[in-house]
């Protein structure tokens with residue numbers, strides 16, 4: 001089957017950069033990518049700012065006709081109503097968000113998000129025309145106890161059970177032990193788990209869904225290691241945390257095809 005998955009380099013800002021800082025950052029990123037003649041059809045680039053920045057980012061992207069994508073870092077499973085502090089998929093869609101991150105390990109760890117809630121949020125995102133970036137990943141303890149793929153595959157399985165075969169989702173494999181640690185998984189480890197995740201998508205939703213779904217690796221990705229990950233057939237991009245807060249570094253990650261052969 002012909003496979004045409006556009007790589008996606010996604011920057012998760014987490015709780016960093018306020019709305020004014022987001023404007024300066026996006027402007028610099030756009031200039032940097034323009035100067036490098038970045039081909040967005042070759043490598044898609046997306047940023048995930050805090051909710052309070054999204055309107056500013058939308059204004060800039062619209063005014064400057066940027067090809068940059070953006071999205072929220074979370075959303076509510078509900079569409080509207082008495083849910084204090086929640087942000088609905090409808091609101092993200094109204095700001096022209098393309099994507100939304102769901103089930104990041106920090107949400108699982110600090111906010112008690114379960115696989116079942118993450119599945120409901122994924123369905124909510126799809127209901128509003130957003131592309132969910134569903135995060136899965138094992139802790140160091142899980143890795144020791146169950147091996148590399150069991151936990152991420154089981155986490156994704158709960159989400160896949162809630163999806164139709166034509167659902168447009170992105171999966172992000174982020175080993176918890178690699179996040180913010182400076183100790184990335186090896187490209188071979190990432191490939192092994194991304195391959196297992198793709199096989200689980202094929203089993204649940206069919207070969208066509210497996211062939212078109214992008215699977216990202218995340219966890220201490222930087223310009224110096226991105227090419228190693230991207231050489232592997234089941235790794236379709238990266239979800240970048242810390243390094244996405246440095247314009248030059250993030251732009252360099254997005255230009256990874258230039259590094260291939262140097263990794």
Ligand SMILES: O=C[C@H](O)COP(=O)(O)O
Nearest residue numbers: 012179180219220241242
């Ligand atoms: O969402 C991004 C991940 O948590 C990776 O973060 P990191 O690149 O700082 O390790």
